[in-house]
Each structure stands twice: as structure tokens, then as C-alpha cells.
Amino acid sequence: MATYKVGGEVDALCTRCKLTLAHTILAMVGTKIARVRCNTCGGDHTYRSAPGSTDRASPSARSSSARAPSAPRAERPEKVVISFEEQLAGKDIANAPKYSPKDAYQLDQVIQHPTFGLGLVTAVRGDKVDIAFKAETKTLVHGRGGASAEKPVFSPPSARATGPADKPLSPSTTEADTAAPPATPPAED
Ligand SMILES: [Zn+2]
Structure with a gap:
């Protein structure tokens, strides 16, 4: 008080x-x-x-002030729920390019995906694009046109450097090692 x-x-x-x-x-x-x-x-x-x-004491004043407090700031939903057709309305669907990871796309661009059908680009993040299809939103890669798309994007740095290759091969260890065989036999291909 x-x-x-x-x-x-x-x-x-x-x-x-x-x-x-x-x-x-x-x-x-x-x-x-x-x-x-x-x-x-x-x-x-x-x-x-x-x-x-x-x-009795001014019920209207109480009810109005009760629901007035600071409006929730998260008024804006993540995605406005409108139908897929509405999203595509006015877009240049006829000229929608076929989706290719080699091409780069822009926000609000309409693309044609061989599997998912017509899609609308809803977000572009670096080499990834969110594309809203009728069924669901997919995150796909784009802008990979520079290099050959057939190559794997990443290769583990030491994938082929297996342990035994590093060790010097000593041909005369057969007799000495019989007493203490290695715990892990070399992997055969
Ligand atoms: Zn009075």
C-alpha cells in the first residue's frame, strides 16, 4: 500500500x-x-x-482494465496460416523453374520440384532454402552450381588413414609376435 x-x-x-x-x-x-x-x-x-x-462498483471498469495489460509480444505467429493455393496466388507458376541444387533461389520464388511439386521459397539461409510445398515445408540446398554436384559435399579428412598404414611394416616380426599377438588384428578388405 x-x-x-x-x-x-x-x-x-x-x-x-x-x-x-x-x-x-x-x-x-x-x-x-x-x-x-x-x-x-x-x-x-x-x-x-x-x-x-x-x-457493483464499476464492473465495467474492472473488466476492461483486467484484460488490458501489456499485450503479449508474441502476437505474430511463425507462419501465417493461409492456404497453399493462396500463397502461390499471383506467383509466376507457369515459369517456375525446376528445382536444382545447382541453382540459387530467392525468397518468394516459385519452383517446381520433381518429387514435391510446386513450392514457394519461404526462407533463404546461406546454401539452404526453405521451400513450402503443398504437403510440407522442406529444407533444400541451393546455389551449388559452381562445382560438380556429383561430388560429395564433404569428405572426412582422414577417412582412409587407417592405423596399420602408419606403422612401419617389419617383416621379421612374425616369430617375435607369436608370444604376444596384437589385440586388434589388422582389418582385411
Ligand atoms: Zn459519496
């Missing part, structure tokens, strides 16, 4: 007006308001804390 003082104003329930109104504080007991005067009807009466006790 805020700090009140005699002569100050406080919202209180007026017993005569039957409304929550501004009152002037007439007397206090400690930090509690003891007596108030209604600024509207001028009547003195014991202070009665304003809201809650009676539903």
Missing part, C-alpha cells in the same frame, strides 16, 4: 454513493486510513478499502 497521509486522496468505497470514488483522508491510525470524506457527496465515513468487496 502506498503511504497515505491525512489530507491526501485515496480511492475508497463510498457508503452513500455505493461507488468507489476519490476520497480525502480525514484520519489515519498508524499507516492505515481510518476515516475519509467522499469527494463526490461530501459524506464522512469510515474508510473501506475500495475494490473487491462489491461487484
Whole structure:
């Protein structure tokens, strides 16, 4: 509760007006308001804390203020739910290029995918594009036209460097090793 003082104003329930109104504080007991005067009807009466006790007291004001607080900031949904046909409406579907990972695409571009059909580019992130198809949204690669697309995109750095190749082959170890065979026999192809 805020700090009140005699002569100050406080919202209180007026017993005569039957409304929550501004009152002037007439007397206090400690930090509690003891007596108030209604600024509207001028009547003195014991202070009665304003809201809650009676539903009659300006119900409209309460309901409107109750749902007013800071609007949720996440009003914007991730994707506006409109039909796929609506999304494609006005697009140049007739000239939609066939999807190819070699080509680069732009936002809102319509493409024709051999498997998924018509799609609308909804996001471009580097070499990936999100394309909304009728069934679902797929993330595909694009802009890979520079190099041969047949090559694997990445090759593990030391895929072929197997352990035994690093060791010097000593042909004279056959007899010495018989006592202690290696725990892991060399893998044969
Ligand atoms: Zn009053």
C-alpha cells in the first residue's frame, strides 16, 4: 500500500454513493486510513478499502482494465496460416523453374520440384532454402552450381588413414609376435 497521509486522496468505497470514488483522508491510525470524506457527496465515513468487496462498483471498469495489460509480444505467429493455393496466388507458376541444387533461389520464388511439386521459397539461409510445398515445408540446398554436384559435399579428412598404414611394416616380426599377438588384428578388405 502506498503511504497515505491525512489530507491526501485515496480511492475508497463510498457508503452513500455505493461507488468507489476519490476520497480525502480525514484520519489515519498508524499507516492505515481510518476515516475519509467522499469527494463526490461530501459524506464522512469510515474508510473501506475500495475494490473487491462489491461487484457493483464499476464492473465495467474492472473488466476492461483486467484484460488490458501489456499485450503479449508474441502476437505474430511463425507462419501465417493461409492456404497453399493462396500463397502461390499471383506467383509466376507457369515459369517456375525446376528445382536444382545447382541453382540459387530467392525468397518468394516459385519452383517446381520433381518429387514435391510446386513450392514457394519461404526462407533463404546461406546454401539452404526453405521451400513450402503443398504437403510440407522442406529444407533444400541451393546455389551449388559452381562445382560438380556429383561430388560429395564433404569428405572426412582422414577417412582412409587407417592405423596399420602408419606403422612401419617389419617383416621379421612374425616369430617375435607369436608370444604376444596384437589385440586388434589388422582389418582385411
Ligand atoms: Zn459519496
